[in-house]
Amino acid sequence: MGLLEDLGSAVGSANVLTGADMARYARDWMGRYEGQPVAVIRPGSTAEVAACVKIAAQHSLPIVPISGNTGLVGGTMTRGGLLLTLERMNRIREVKRDAKLVIAEAGVILTRLHEAAEKEGLYFPLWFGARGSAMLGGVLSTNAGGSNVLRYGSTRGLCLGLEVVLPDGRVLNRMSELHKDNSGYDLKNIFIGAEGTLGIITAAVMKLVPAPKAHATATLAARSLPDALTLLNRMQEATGNRVEAFEFMPRTYSERLREARPDLGLPFDHIPDVTILIESATTVPHEATPDANGDIPLVLTLETILAEMMDAGLITDAILARSEQQRRAMWARREAAAEIGVGLHPEVDTDVCLPLDKVDTFLTRAIAKLETLDPGARTITVAHLGDGNLHFTAYPTRDDKQLKDQVLEAIEDVVADLGGSFSAEHGVGLSKLSSMKRRKDPVALDVMRTLKQALDPKNLMNPGKVIPG
Ligand SMILES: Cc1cc2nc3c(=O)[nH]c(=O)nc-3n(C[C@H](O)[C@H](O)[C@H](O)COP(=O)(O)OP(=O)(O)OC[C@H]3O[C@@H](n4cnc5c(N)ncnc54)[C@H](O)[C@@H]3O)c2cc1C
Incomplete structure (x- = not known):
């Protein structure tokens, strides 16, 4: 039998898609990668996945798993391979x-x-x-x-x-x-x-x-990143390490948010250099139950710390979420991050991790290097500051591959110099292969290749991703 017949007998012919039916799987979320799979297969059980993998091996065809297709690094791209979607395995x-x-x-x-x-x-x-x-x-x-x-x-x-x-x-x-x-x-x-x-x-x-019984959420303007870190540490001490999110939106982010999503509004009537979204949660009943004045004790803890820091001049403005609706509005501004970058070109997109006390230095040095390489280039940053992960995107003034490579290398140099990683959470896929080659310890790369060769000697399982050739 041919490939499609083999696959059809494994998963049912209705679950072997070809032609126009493959369109929504073949293109990534951002429209950066457009693949050309031979077919999209939709197994409904582990046994069917195993059968598909065996058929791909018999036909010497690469096989690429795809789940929600929200990845940002081209990990599900294939030209000439099979795309295997897990969408029917949803129990x-x-x-x-x-x-x-x-x-x-x-x-x-x-x-x-x-x-x-x-x-x-x-x-x-x-x-x-x-x-x-x-x-x-x-x-x-x-x-x-x-x-x-x-x-x-x-x-x-x-x-x-x-x-x-x-x-x-x-x-x-x-x-x-x-x-x-x-x-x-x-x-x-x-x-x-x-x-x-x-x-x-x-x-x-x-x-x-x-499940948390109550949240304490605030958006605030800090004088500087080190001052923001002081707030994080004070809140961690006061709550027994129960800060759940500590997100950083610098001026560049807020300006772009205002441009791209005016409907979301901005928290303050001015745009601060450092906007922070902090959220803590509790499962402890007495911290979550409103007191005689209707105040939730966890929220009061955050309010007290914010007031002290405002008195000391470390925080210049703060708004507490007093309702679930206000909390959601604060999160909507942060979660618009992926969307507000769409359409801005050319770009050099990075997803880096730094020691918490080096984030400020990273931004100062990376922006200075960019200014030297390409005066007038802009940046937009948004960060999970609590774990040191920054999505730092540079927008060079011209679409010049050599310039973009120089910008990327310059950013990576600063990251490496400060003991950081060029890849924090989005994975490597295709986008970061050159960074893997340049920055990953050669011994670590060698061990990865050895593992890959041992488990996948024919190199058919999502080939060409993660490990540079
Ligand atoms: C708006 C937005 C916000 C995001 N925010 C974050 C964030 O805050 N933090 C973060 O970490 N990421 C974030 N991401 C990216 C994130 O990596 C992905 O959203 C998610 O982890 C990928 O899940 P997915 O199901 O879409 O996988 P896909 O995109 O389908 O696949 C991702 C990779 O995993 C492989 N894969 C998929 N399924 C399987 C499987 N069953 N077995 C083996 N390999 C498989 C694919 O081949 C591919 O290489 C964001 C993305 C978007 C669009």
Whole structure:
């Protein structure tokens, strides 16, 4: 039989898409990458995924997993390979309230995990703008971060167990519910963050936490980034490390937000250099229950710290969210980040991580270097400041490849000099291959190649991504 017949017999011919039916899978979210898959296949079970992987191997065809297609680095691009979507594998098998975990298939969309956890009084603490489309398999494969990493860690830290179809079609069942298991190598961690280059994740066991009973959320203007860090540390001390999000929007971000999304408004009547969105949460009843004046004690804690810092001149303005609606409005301004950059060209997009006390120095040095290389170039930054992760985008004055490469290298030089990483949360995909080649420790790259060769000797599993050729 031919390829399409083989695939049809494995997953049903209605689940083998070709021609125009493939369009929405072949193009990435930002429209930066346009692929040409041979077919899009939609398996509905782990056994069907395994059958598809075996068929791809028999036909010597690359196979590329795709989940929500919200990735920003071209990880799902293929020309001449098969795209395997996990969208039909969307069952939440079980939520275990007492053990605080959820067992789910890889095609479950994050918001569905949030809703399923909420029904049991629990919370799945992976939260970012694309949560309405991104799927469990995709967030595991990119080790996604988001706004709550400060408190709960990134996806890797939330995963207890994993099921993976290996490049030879065998199923690795590590669906452990254990918090401790020292019986040899922790194999699941090899697949988390591998961006589909080592196998296809089909299911996972994820941790849940008690649902917050109250939030304290504020938008504020700080005098400087070091002063903002002081606020973070004071709030962590006052709440026992329960700050969930600490997001930084510099002047450049607010200016672009005003331009691109005037409907969202700006918090202050002027644009400060440093705007911070801080959020803390509590599950403790007495911190969450309104007092005689109707004030929530956790909110009062934040209010007191903000007032003290305003008296000291470290904070110049602050607004507390007094309702869920106000809280959502604050988050909408932050979550418009991916959208407000669309249409701005040319761009040099980075996703870097710095030690928390070096973020300020990074921005000063990177902007100075840019000014020397390309006077008049602009930047827009938005950051998960609480974990040192900056989305720093430079907009050169002309679309010149050599100039863009110089800008990227200059930014990476500053990052490396300050002990940072050129890739914090979006993965490597195709976009960051040159940075991998330049910046990753050659021994680490060698170990990665050895692993890839051992598991995928024919190089058919999402080839050409993550590891530079
Ligand atoms: C508006 C917006 C905001 C975002 N904010 C954040 C943020 O705050 N933090 C953050 O970390 N990221 C963020 N992202 C990017 C983020 O990486 C992705 O949204 C998400 O992690 C990818 O999930 P996905 O299901 O869309 O995966 P896809 O885009 O479909 O795939 C991503 C990669 O994983 C591989 N893959 C997909 N499924 C599987 C599988 N089952 N097994 C093996 N490999 C697989 C793909 O081949 C690809 O390489 C944002 C994106 C957008 C559009």
